[in-house]
Amino acid sequence: MDTAERYRLVARNTAEVVTEAELRDLLGDDGDSDDGENVDVDAEAKASGNGDETDVPTIYIGYAPTGEMHIAHFTTIRKLADFLHAGLDVTVLVADLHAHLDDEKSPFPLLDARSAYYREAITGMVKAAGADPEAIEFIQGREFELDSDYSLDLLRMAADTTVARVRRAGSEVVRQSETPNLGGLIYPLLQSxxxxxxxxxxAYGGLDQRGIYMLSREVLPEHGYDAPVCLFAPLLSGLSGGKMSASDEASKVNVTDPTEEVHEKIGAAYCPRGEIEGNGVLEYLQYLVFPILDERDEPFVIERPEQYGGDVTYGSYDALEADFVAEELHPQDLKTAAAAYIDDTVSPVRARFADRPDLLREAYPERYD
RNA sequence: CCGCGCUUAGCUCAGCCUGGCAGAGCAGCCGACUGUAGAUCGGCUUGUCCCCCGUUCAAAUCGGGGAGUGCGGACCA
Incomplete structure (x- = not known):
């Protein structure tokens, strides 16, 4: 696979790359070893001991195990398949300490249970996206965030970072309050x-993570580390209009929602005729359903009464969007089909938890008792 | 350790001074209109007034005790 193709895969369906040049550099012919066309030469490089520029680039994303996982998580996890296919090393951090530091969104005693649930859910989503979960390295925050070197770095960073700076960095991620806890202020430094x-x-994450990673790019070099290249996923619109809110059930589909609920939520979604802006239903298709269909080489089929034009088949999201904008495709017909496809997409993940009800029960005892 | 504030619907809060049927806005739910949703219109729901004890015919309201939460003070060897 050539550099341009790798770049296309890595950057497609993202909101922003910081910076494109740096990413090209990273993905580019590092060491000009094009002749050994297989990307897996890193095994040799590592064995030979010199971890130099022939290393395969590593991309990481962190998830704080707080509430139940939803469709927005799934879209970012879907991208991991692209990264793997582009030959990147992929690390998924289950950021348990973050989940507690952010206004104690997860109570400390539940961190392990929620981490286990996240890991299982993420594994299921990676698999559903057509990639191999085994290829991903999972790590839990506590496994390294308590190391003494890490702690020392953290304290040294705390010494030269202002409260105003970390508040600004975390404003889109950390729960805001008039009386913020120290944990939420430390959070951006920890993540850096x-x-x-x-x-x-x-560093890969939703666009809401931008503030934090911009801080990372600023502060890491001052402490002897490289500034990361940043890749941001677009934030999905809420189904009830406006921004998606994880705490508003109607604004999102959870990965374990039953079929009936998926249909209800999509059916109730904000979806103005011909309008793309803020249209969550279309976004679900663009960022989740179509990439997975592409992977399987399957089309998107809408069954429609003859009265309204009969069945239609779309081979690409762009074609569907064009019809929708032209108002050749009515929201009602779109919704019905979208709900079925979204439900299909989510069903393998849901099935995993049907086999392991204990994971959800232990992670969210108050909801599943 | 000391002082002060706050706690009322899912959320933000009013009501407390001066005791008399527990309220508003937003959210939510249901209809109408749209071949979806939204917008708009019409209608509706929502309570351990933080807890306990007391005063009173009557307590969200007054008195005492307590809890939770927040703020401030004290200290500068």
């Missing part, structure tokens, strides 16, 4: 240090 500790070349 994660990049370094995990040896990640690329």
């Amino acid at each position: 240090l994660d990049v370094a500790a995990l040896d990640a070349d690329i």
Whole structure:
């Protein structure tokens, strides 16, 4: 696979790359070893001891195990398949300490149970996206965030970072309050240090993470580490209009929602005729359903009464969007089909938990008792 | 350790001074209109007034005790 193709895969369906040049550099002919066309030469490089520029780039994403996983998580996890196919090393951090530091969104005693649930859910999503979960390195925050070197770096960073700076950095991620806890202020520094500790070349996350990773790019070099290349996923619109809110059930589909609920939520979704802006239903298709269909080489089929034009088949999201914008495709017909495909997409993950009800029960005892 | 504030619907809060049927906005739910949703219109629901004890014919309201939460003070060897 050539550099241009790798770049296309890595950057497609993202909101922003910081910076494109740096990413090209990273993916480019590092060492000009094009002749050995297989990307897996890193095994030799590592064996030979010199972890130099022939290393395969590592990309990482962190998930704080707080509430139940939803469709927005799934879209970012779907991208991991692209990264793997582009030959990147992929690390998934289950950021348990973050989940507690952010206003104690997860109670400390539940961190392990929720981490186990996240890991299982993520594994299921990676698999559903057509990639091999075994190829991903999972790590839990506590496994390295308590190391003495890490702690020392954290304290040294705390010494030269202002409260105003970390508040600004975390404003889109950390729960805001008039009386913020120290944990939420430490959070951006912790996350910055994660990049370094995990040896990640690329930090990947939703666009809401931008503030934090911009801080990382600023502060890591001052402490002897490389600034990460950043890759941001677009934030999905809420189904009830406006921004998606994880705490508003109607604004999102959870990966374990039953079929009936998926249909109800999509049916109730904000979806103005011909309008793309803020249209969650279309976004679900663009960022999740179509990439997975592409992977399987399957089309998107809409069954429609003859009265409204009969069945239609779309081979690409762009074609569907064009019809929708032209108002050749009515929201009602779109919704019915979308709900079925979304339900299909999510069903393998849901099935996993049907086999392991204990994971959800232990992670969210108050909801599943 | 000391002082002060706050706690009322899912959320933000009013009501407390001066005791008399527990309220508003937003959210939510249901209809109408749209071949979806939204917008709009019409309608509706929502309570351990933080807890306990007391005063009173009557307590969200007054008195005492307590809890939770937040703020401030004290200290500068």
